[in-house]
Amino acid sequence: MANNIEETEIDLPRLGPVPVRLRSSARASRLKLRIDPGFDGVEVVVPNGISRKTALSMLRQHVDWIEAHLSRLPDRVLFVPGAxxxxxxxxxxxxxxxxxxxxxxxxxxxxxxxxxxxxxxxxxxxxxxxxxxxxxxxxxxxxxxxxxxxxxxxxxxxxxxxxxxxxxxxxxxxxxxxxxxxxxxxxxxxxxxxxxxxxxxxxxxxxxxxxxxxxxxxxxxxxxxxxxxxxxxxxxxx
Structure with a gap:
């Protein structure tokens, strides 16, 4: 990937479009998947030499895991009266x-x-x-x-x-x-x-x-x- 971070989305059967952040890393030795509660989406750490296509393919192989973890995220709390x-x-x-x-x-x-x-x-x-x-x-x-x-x-x-x-x-x-x-x-x-x-x-x-x-x-x-x-x-x- 040309940029250090690329943002896209993946369509999940039960959740619909979910934000995805692909973050390239020179230090990473393997693809790593994590839920990012800061933006209600999933981040993939991509080692140098691994293609975007391979990273997205891994995402699709872990749809059940992603859906399970996203569904367990607590509701977002805005800083508004009553919160x-x-x-x-x-x-x-x-x-x-x-x-x-x-x-x-x-x-x-x-x-x-x-x-x-x-x-x-x-x-x-x-x-x-x-x-x-x-x-x-x-x-x-x-x-x-x-x-x-x-x-x-x-x-x-x-x-x-x-x-x-x-x-x-x-x-x-x-x-x-x-x-x-x-x-x-x-x-x-x-x-x-x-x-x-x-x-x-x-x-x-x-x-x-x-x-x-x-x-x-x-x-x-x-x-x-x-x-x-x-x-x-x-x-x-x-």
Missing amino acids: WVPFLGNEHAIRAVPDAKRGVWAESGVIWVSGAMEHSNRRVADWLKKQAKLEIAPRAHAYAEEIGKKINRISIKDTRTRWGSCSSGGNLSFSWRLILAPEDVLDYVVAHEVAHLQELNHSSRFWKVVDDLYGSSAKQQHWLKRNGSGLHRFGAGE
Whole structure:
């Protein structure tokens, strides 16, 4: 495939047209199929040298698997009045105050939204991204100081396959959707990525740094594996 990512669709007997993302990867050794809850579709990781035709053929061979997994996806929850969404893992109701001049704010288990309600989904999403930066950045700098490292830049994105990343240049990136997870899970991911400033790998030395910074993280890792994909069901997607 000429492009790194190609978006198309496949027609499934019981679900109709389903979005498909073909993502070429130089690191992949085989075709890999996964459900992407962020866009209600399926992604195929395609190694270099494998044709588009072969990738689509594999999709058609796994129609039953795709339909079964897509049918189990929870409903998408938009950030609109009446919806309930997790904020640092605690359920909050979204309520409208159209005439208020405060934008978006959280108070006593409620996320209040002012202004025109047709903009509610975007405004709450923007607010959550700002809250993610406010929660993540101080924790990251504090953890980095513990190991004598400096962070070059912190970015908040809407990544689909990683909760965070660390570059060799000291740049950290985090998914804004961590603000929806329990606080201890967010805290663990921050410690995990900061540990990469010292060990840019997943060796035993790396996990020793994570343990020194955060402590035991088995519970938080298990939560992400079990519940992480569901965080992509919130909002309209990007």
